[in-house]
Amino acid sequence: MAASVQGGRTGNLPAEANTFIGRRGELAEISGLLGITRLVTLTGPGGVGKSRLALRAAHAARAGFPGGVWLVELSELRDPDLLTNAVAQATRLTEQTLRPLLEAVGEHLTGAPLLLVLDTCEHVLDECARVVHELLAGVPELRVLATSRQPLGLPGEQLLTVAPLPLGERDDAVALFAARAAAAVPSFALTEANRAGVAAVCARLDGIPLALELAAVRLRGFPLDRLLEGLDSRFDLLVSPARPRLARHQTLRTAIGWSHELCTPLERLLWARLSVFAGGWDVEAAEFVCHGGPLDAEEILALLASLTEKSIVTRDGEAVGTRYRMLDTVRSFGAEWLAGLGEEGPVRRRHRDYFRWIARQGEAEWLGPGQRMWAERLTSEHANLRLAVEECLTSPDPEAALELAGSLWYFWFACGFTEEGRGYLERALDRAPEAGGPDHTLAVWAHRLVTVVPDDLEAAESVSAAYVWLAEERQLLVPALPLTGASLAVRGESARSAVLYGTVGQAPAGDGGAEFFQLLTLALQAYLLAGQAAFERCATVAERLRADCAKRGELWMRAWGDFFVALAGIGLGHADEALLSARAALIAKWRVHDRIGAAAVADLLVAAQATRGEEELAARLLGVSRRLWLTAGLPQLGRPDQTVFHREYERRLRAALGNARFGEAVREGGELDPEAAIALALGGVPTDLDL
Incomplete structure (x- = not known):
């Protein structure tokens, strides 16, 4: 059963932020191309709407891809070597494998037809081409939809150049501007009286969607005629008599520049400094990284609100969970401005130091009541952590990379990023092979910890030895x-x-x-x-582990205590008690994103339910277990047909149910999406149960 078969699941596509306008012809062409070719690349300049068009096309295509439609956003990726990791994470493959990760990804995606959407490929183009080539060669069911300012250059690639929107008074550009203007200014409505003015604004902006959206927000401060006058005067400054029309990329830059000029000096400064973040940020991070000089930390929240109102920054979530981000084109403009100010180095170092502090805080508090919060927080900050590690790896001080990569051992080890952590730790250790001291020793131990898998006894011995040094x-x-x-x-x-x-x-x-x-x-x-x-002794030790973890409010390790209590209970014939402990373990493992642990617990639930006489449910859970192990990507345990556990329970359950019903039940369990699978395993117990 392929891990990519999702049943009712459509993949990981985010909801569309607002109404999609126009592009009917392009959507039909993409749909047709995906039916006859395996790689479609949308090309065009920044701001022309490639990403949004790809997202709309992907939503429309879901019914044709029972294996799911999976979006891999690459704009925040700085290191091309991590592209395969990004694909693995987006498609829910845990990185804990010593096989080549791309091989594990290919196996994970094999099964039902599925669509992989690679968004913003141009800055990692060569690696994108390599990964796509290998995946298409190894996964016959796979289709790829890419967006890039340049083609990937692969055989069979079909290109669709995304043009600006049509500019007639009743065409898509006018409709888009009117929709975004009404969202910004509820009193605005497109009428016969203002239609020509709106069309003139759209023409001045060459129908480029991002430029239109930025201009529409300006109606909060300008009536339509003043907006058009402002665009005219702004653009005339950049047009020479010999070149009466601007190139489209310059049109967009000019539109962004005009928005920049309409910001206050402090808003411009914050915009520039925010450009150092990858993916997104919260208020605390912005206050630490962006304050200084004329910009006080206490002003940043209000300035973020102002930049959000001007569509320079977008906001996700509310209150404590609020995060902010910028579109790539807007971020690039801010980065150029930051370099012009001569602040790029200092602000990047503050970004690095903030996330070094975050990593150390997480390590200190990992074994406590905040563990779930730290797992979620560090996962949301993954792109920024990568950027901070990269900054440390280019620092003249090799100790910085050792300290950061080593102090993130718990993130690499417990949250499913072992492959990535291993790579960073190796690079840090290569830069300082003889450094000595606590940071070097921690990095050595962390590297060996994330290298341990059941096949590797030498690595296990190295971890034990390294821990003595630590x-x-x-x-x-x-x-x-x-x-x-x-x-x-x-x-x-x-x-x-x-x-x-x-x-x-x-x-x-x-x-x-x-x-x-x-x-x-x-x-x-x-x-x-x-x-x-030795099940009674196992239960005694596991109870002690649970008690020690409970004192700290710790979840990840306590779940292993629950796991071994359940395992001992099954061994002693106490199936009902084992079921309760196994479910508690599953809730905790799911909370902290530990898919390896969740897969292990699913095995116990198969055993518990089979022992209780619930053979059909046990067979469905066997399908769930297989899916979870495949998703985890372990070399031995990830191949259910090769494990003693799965062979033994397959034999028992086939005998109880018969071949046909057994096979159907396993298939049903294997095709459940992760949330439905967990719900089945928990038997209706809510995942937010107070443990």
Whole structure:
């Protein structure tokens, strides 16, 4: 069963922010091209509407792609080497695999027909071409819709050049301007009396959608005739007698520049400084990164509101969860202005330092009641964290990259970004191979931690050894972790794992890393005891782990305590009690975005329900489990037909249900979207249950 088969799920397309206007011909042409070719690229200058057209076309195409329509937004990506990671994350593939990630992505996408939308490819064009070429070669069911200022240059690529909107008084440009003007100024209406004036504004802006939308907002401060006069005078300054018409890209830049001139000096300064963010930001980040000189931190919230009203900045969410972002073309204008001010270096360093502080705060508070908040916050700041790490990697001080990449161990390890974290840690360590000191040791340990998988005993031994160094550097009184024994247990070598198991020590309070290591040691002890079928002892250790985590309000590791309590309960024949613990584990794992953990818990739920006599439900959950393991992308556990667990329960459930009903139930479970799958596994228990 392919992980990309989503049943009723249409993928990850965001809702459209406002009404789509026009482009009927282009939409029909895209639909037709997707039916006869596998790669369609929308090309054209910035601001012409490629991204919005692709999103509308993708929404319209959903019915034809039962495997889902998946949007990969590349505008915030700075490092081409992370493009495959971006595709994996957008398509819900966890990165925890030692196989080449692109190979895992291809396997993940194989199955039902699906559409991959790659938006804004031009700045990572060569890597886009490579990845698309390999995916199309390896996934016959795949179609790709790309947007780029340049073609990808691949065989079979079909190009559609996106032109500005038609300019007649009853054409799309006028309709778009009128719709956006009415949204900005509710009293505005398109009438026969003002239609010619609106058409003149549209003509002056060459029908470029972004320019039209920026100009429409100006009606808040200007009547239509004054708006047209302002455009005329602004554009005349840039038109030479020998060149009476502006090129379209210059038209857009001039429209953005006019919006810039109409901002106050402090709004312009904030616009420029905000250009250093990738993806988006919240108010706290803007206050830290953008304050200084004439711009006080206390003024930034009001200035953000003003820039939002002028459509320079867009706002997502409300109150505490509010985030802001800028369109790429607007951001680029701000970045050029920032460079002209000579502030690019200092503001980028403040951005880097802010996210270094965020990473350290997250590490210190990870094992506490704020864990879910930190998982969500760091996931939302992923693009900015990448940018901060990249900035550290170009810093003259190699310690900066070691410290940031190492202090994010919990993000790489627990939130599903091991492949990316491994790459950053390797680059940081390559820059400072002999650095020594706590930051270097932490980076070494973190690198080896995110490298551990069941197949890699050498890596497990390295993690244990590296932790001894880290404990010495941080003056922690914790024994080496028995990760080698854990790896053997996963592979079914329980006898050898028992020999390599060590005792559990006490760690001093007050250090987030030390607490994590203590809890991880308990989890591994429970793991090894379960592998040896010592279920009563396993339950005792797991209960201690749960209690220690509960004291801290911690979720991620506590869920492993629930997992092992449930596993021991199944081993002891207490299926009803095991079901309750397994569901608690699943809620916690889902809250902190741990898909590996969710897949492991799903296996337990299969066992619990089968033991309780709920064979049909167990078979559907077996389909859910297979889907989750495939999504997680692990090399062994991600192939259900090769695992002892899945073979054994397939045999039992086939015998109970018969081949036909068993196969149908597994298929039903495997085709559920993630939210429906979790709901099935929880049996109606809400995922926001207070644990």
